[in-house]
Amino acid sequence: MGVDMMKISTMKEVCEQLVSADSILIFPHILMDGDTLGSSVALCLAMRAKGKVSHILIEDAIPGNLKFLDGGLCTTNIDVIEQPDVCIAVDCADIERFVRRRKKFLEGKSTLSIDHHKTAKYFADINFIDSAAAATGEIVYDMLAMLGIKPDKEQGEAIYAAILTDTGNFQYTNTTTRSHLITVDLFNLGIDHGYVNRMLYQNTRLQKLHISGKILNTIKMLAGGEAVMAYVTGDMLKEAGALMEDTEGASEMLRNISGVELSIFVKEAGKKDTKFSMRSKQWVDTTELSLKYDGGGHTKAAGCTIPAPIFEAMKMMEADVEEYFAKNKEK
Amino acid sequence: MGVDMMKISTMKEVCEQLVSADSILIFPHILMDGDTLGSSVALCLAMRAKGKVSHILIEDAIPGNLKFLDGGLCTTNIDVIEQPDVCIAVDCADIERFVRRRKKFLEGKSTLSIDHHKTAKYFADINFIDSAAAATGEIVYDMLAMLGIKPDKEQGEAIYAAILTDTGNFQYTNTTTRSHLITVDLFNLGIDHGYVNRMLYQNTRLQKLHISGKILNTIKMLAGGEAVMAYVTGDMLKEAGALMEDTEGASEMLRNISGVELSIFVKEAGKKDTKFSMRSKQWVDTTELSLKYDGGGHTKAAGCTIPAPIFEAMKMMEADVEEYFAKNKEK
Numbered sequence: 001m002g003v004d005m006m007k008i009s010t011m012k013e014v015c016e017q018l019v020s021a022d023s024i025l026i027f028p029h030i031l032m033d034g035d036t037l038g039s040s041v042a043l044c045l046a047m048r049a050k051g052k053v054s055h056i057l058i059e060d061a062i063p064g065n066l067k068f069l070d071g072g073l074c075t076t077n078i079d080v081i082e083q084p085d086v087c088i089a090v091d092c093a094d095i096e097r098f099v100r101r102r103k104k105f106l107e108g109k110s111t112l113s114i115d116h117h118k119t120a121k122y123f124a125d126i127n128f129i130d131s132a133a134a135a136t137g138e139i140v141y142d143m144l145a146m147l148g149i150k151p152d153k154e155q156g157e158a159i160y161a162a163i164l165t166d167t168g169n170f171q172y173t174n175t176t177t178r179s180h181l182i183t184v185d186l187f188n189l190g191i192d193h194g195y196v197n198r199m200l201y202q203n204t205r206l207q208k209l210h211i212s213g214k215i216l217n218t219i220k221m222l223a224g225g226e227a228v229m230a231y232v233t234g235d236m237l238k239e240a241g242a243l244m245e246d247t248e249g250a251s252e253m254l255r256n257i258s259g260v261e262l263s264i265f266v267k268e269a270g271k272k273d274t275k276f277s278m279r280s281k282q283w284v285d286t287t288e289l290s291l292k293y294d295g296g297g298h299t300k301a302a303g304c305t306i307p308a309p310i311f312e313a314m315k316m317m318e319a320d321v322e323e324y325f326a327k328n329k330e331k
Numbered sequence: 332m333g334v335d336m337m338k339i340s341t342m343k344e345v346c347e348q349l350v351s352a353d354s355i356l357i358f359p360h361i362l363m364d365g366d367t368l369g370s371s372v373a374l375c376l377a378m379r380a381k382g383k384v385s386h387i388l389i390e391d392a393i394p395g396n397l398k399f400l401d402g403g404l405c406t407t408n409i410d411v412i413e414q415p416d417v418c419i420a421v422d423c424a425d426i427e428r429f430v431r432r433r434k435k436f437l438e439g440k441s442t443l444s445i446d447h448h449k450t451a452k453y454f455a456d457i458n459f460i461d462s463a464a465a466a467t468g469e470i471v472y473d474m475l476a477m478l479g480i481k482p483d484k485e486q487g488e489a490i491y492a493a494i495l496t497d498t499g500n501f502q503y504t505n506t507t508t509r510s511h512l513i514t515v516d517l518f519n520l521g522i523d524h525g526y527v528n529r530m531l532y533q534n535t536r537l538q539k540l541h542i543s544g545k546i547l548n549t550i551k552m553l554a555g556g557e558a559v560m561a562y563v564t565g566d567m568l569k570e571a572g573a574l575m576e577d578t579e580g581a582s583e584m585l586r587n588i589s590g591v592e593l594s595i596f597v598k599e600a601g602k603k604d605t606k607f608s609m610r611s612k613q614w615v616d617t618t619e620l621s622l623k624y625d626g627g628g629h630t631k632a633a634g635c636t637i638p639a640p641i642f643e644a645m646k647m648m649e650a651d652v653e654e655y656f657a658k659n660k661e662k
Contacts, residue, residue, distance in 0.1 A: 184511045204588050210547065258535060281529065
């Protein structure tokens with residue numbers, strides 16, 4: 001779709017569609033995070049409170065630490081609403097983010113998208129994209145205000161969970177005064193922020209700690225201490241009884257080492273398939289390192305896959321890293 | 332000192348002393364954290380901006396991730412101000428929190444204390460204790476407002492660091508709307524919150540990760556999965572090249588395991604000296620477990636020492652834990 005075809009819409013248009021609809025089907029993205037699910041839950045609850053039929057249609061499992069948000073709103077039953085008046089995508093930058101539900105989405109009499117990603121595509125009839133929002137949860141908060149709905153405790157906690165997770169507990173640089181001010185309002189509405197934090201962050205799988213221990217034993221410093229690499233193999237996962245998703249956060253943990261500018265976390269994805277996940281602190285452009293292998297991403301967070309066995313692929317990447325640092329220090 | 336001797340003072344009294352003083356010596360507590368140092372730095376900078384002689388007197392090392400706050404304000408030179416007009420303790424619940432500087436503190440023509448701990452003692456001439464403040468940094472923020480001082484970027488970042496660390500990035504239940512509203516104002520004053528977060532949290536010692544890996548290998552579940560124990564020995568520290576302080580946060584990491592109610596982190600403090608650090612999520616009273624060995628603390632965070640070799644002491648504690656859970660499940 002070209003720029004001329006983009007349907008850039010206002011929040012008011014989104015709200016008008018919701019007001020006139022009797023049935024609303026909500027689409028969070030796959031590999032759900034706190035923002036997509038929290039935003040969907042708050043919206044679904046608000047629509048039900050307005051007497052509408054509303055469900056959240058999902059296609060993959062809810063991560064353990066987000067299950068407290070669900071409350072029976074989520075379903076994998078594609079026919080939960082036969083022909084929805086409105087299908088609304090929440091926090092989905094691309095229609096590919098709900099690929100197995102795409103057909104159903106397009107069956108909505110009207111399709112909407114609300115999102116905050118800078119790279120968001122305009123795939124719906126009505127698209128409200130606010131890239132200044134730290135979380136789609138902030139957009140939902142504003143929408144409820146526009147609809148004259150005062151969030152109850154449950155809705156407030158879902159919005160809070162959305163903001164909390166997408167701002168990294170207000171740590172990421174996307175955090176704004178708006179994030180904090182909305183939180184103030186949610187506190188005043190009576191949310192139990194201690195409960196939300198306990199649910200989100202005190203629910204680590206034991207297997208995650210086991211695999212973390214093994215990963216930490218593989219740490220190798222590169223580029224004179226400015227880069228660090230660590231890895232996980234299928235055997236390590238088996239020994240720890242862990243899943244690949246239990247290694248989430250490893251790249252960030254490695255990047256947080258004092259003096260480290262670049263971290264690379266390596267995953268054995270198959271016998272001849274090795275995935276690299278890179279994070280940088282300030283000046284390393286991780287896309288430069290990933291593009292060589294047709295990867296991509298952002299300046300400070302990128303990834304790629306090398307079609308080679310893990311230890312062979314790591315050697316290739318190590319050479320690239322040393323070369324990158326040598327070249328960029330000459331400058 | 333009895334309650335009748337307590338000198339409960341107002342913020343106005345504290346400010347009046349500061350206004351009339353020419354020289355101000357500031358006392359953070361030992362084992363400095365972001366709140367005691369950030370609050371001290373903000374206050375020291377503000378006093379200097381008012382043309383006063385002001386220094387921060389310390390007696391132990393500034394932790395690596397807090398060094399960015401210092402900016403040359405901190406000194407171990409006890410004679411940096413010969414006889415200060417004002418000596419002010421910041422975030423110190425007890426005079427024992429600066430025991431090696433106590434004599435100097437009492438040499439101040441006037442002694443002040445500002446703090447937010449519920450257990451704060453009234454050891455100074457003038458004591459302003461606000462236990463509703465999530466951080467002493469919030470008190471300093473209010474004091475600067477009362478003094479008509481608009482925090483500059485550096486002062487603002489020091490206050491932000493204080494609030495951030497003492498609220499656990501706004502996660503702890505002590506966080507209030509006030510914490511968020513002050514943060515909004517600091518954002519508006521132009522602080523670089525990304526910089527503060529990078530300095531505070533992207534400065535992990537490599538040795539901390541090494542010792543974490545080893546600790547994670549010692550995890551043992553107790554009480555049918557509701558309790559967890561892990562340990563660190565002197566040999567493990569040596570192998571990792573780590574210090575005992577690199578194990579900070581281990582108790583919390585263990586408590587955050589899904590399904591775990593009680594975590595116990597065990598440290599070999601000597602050949603016949605074993606320290607236990609306990610954390611609970613909701614219902615276990617950790618003081619009950621620690622009091623048997625003359626320990627103490629809070630309901631959800633307590634500690635004790637058993638005068639026995641680590642593995643022997645651990646067996647004793649394991650038995651106590653199993654008994655505690657068995658007893659409390661009967662109920």
